[in-house]
Amino acid sequence: LALVEGRRDLAGLVVVVSAGGTREPLDPVRFLGNRSSGLQGVALARAAAERGAEVRLVAAHVDDGVLRDAASPRIRLTRAGTAAELGDAVRAASVGADVVVMAAAVADYRPVDVADAKLTKESVPGPRLTLELVQTEDILARLVADRTDGAQTIVGFAAETAPTRAELLERGRRKRERKGVDLLVVNEVGWSLGFESGDNAVVVIGRRGEPIAEASGSKRAVADAVWDAVLAARA
Numbered sequence: 001l002a003l004v005e006g007r008r009d010l011a012g013l014v015v016v017v018s019a020g021g022t023r024e025p026l027d028p029v030r031f032l033g034n035r036s037s038g039l040q041g042v043a044l045a046r047a048a049a050e051r052g053a054e055v056r057l058v059a060a061h062v063d064d065g066v067l068r069d070a071a072s073p074r075i076r077l078t079r080a081g082t083a084a085e086l087g088d089a090v091r092a093a094s095v096g097a098d099v100v101v102m103a104a105a106v107a108d109y110r111p112v113d114v115a116d117a118k119l120t121k122e123s124v125p126g127p128r129l130t131l132e133l134v135q136t137e138d139i140l141a142r143l144v145a146d147r148t149d150g151a152q153t154i155v156g157f158a159a160e161t162a163p164t165r166a167e168l169l170e171r172g173r174r175k176r177e178r179k180g181v182d183l184l185v186v187n188e189v190g191w192s193l194g195f196e197s198g199d200n201a202v203v204v205i206g207r208r209g210e211p212i213a214e215a216s217g218s219k220r221a222v223a224d225a226v227w228d229a230v231l232a233a234r235a
């Protein structure tokens, strides 16, 4: 008989999950954003809470309804807008945490100048507008570089498009090494034939650069597989 409560194998762990897409303001009414829904990150937070963890969810842009569905006494929610705000919030949440999972889609670049007033066709001369962008900080790489608790597990996500599975795994291997994370969860979308749009499919790259787990199906199923891989990596 299945237990209603399910597994409690994350009990005693404090986990940080970032979710959703950051937004970099251009002027008071516009931003540069991305299409991340935050659903995978929220599924990770819910799965961890249901498996007994104390969860600190740092949400960039995620629909309010999605966050409402995730409400739980075991999930403490913090909101962040820009990559810089997300970095500050994740660093604060990571103090004393056992696991940090960066599922958020962080802007790689932000506008150098943010206009105080709305850009208008009168204020911008001519038909072209050139935006100067500068790289944001790499939150994940800094988490790894500043890690003081050697037992803390740090997990990155990467959506890669690659022509073959071998190439996807190779890119995942290189990115895990470059980031220095314990685990890198690579989105298989882009090479997997018959991929169904509602679902997700991932391969988890471990410390030796090898795929240590694969999962496909609902975002909840993928979330559970990621937590299984985290537990295995910490064992």
Ligand code: CTP
Pocket: 083, 102, 103, 104, 105, 106, 107, 108, 136, 137, 138, 139, 140, 141, 155, 156, 157, 158, 159
């Ligand atoms: N990430 C981060 N800070 C950034 C950019 C990315 O913490 N400024 C994190 C993401 O949350 C994710 C991981 O790094 O967990 C990998 O993101 P990805 O965009 O694949 O990596 P990048 O280093 O930005 O490389 P790319 O040029 O391929 O986008």
Ligand code: CA
Pocket: 106, 107, 108
């Ligand atoms: Ca990026």
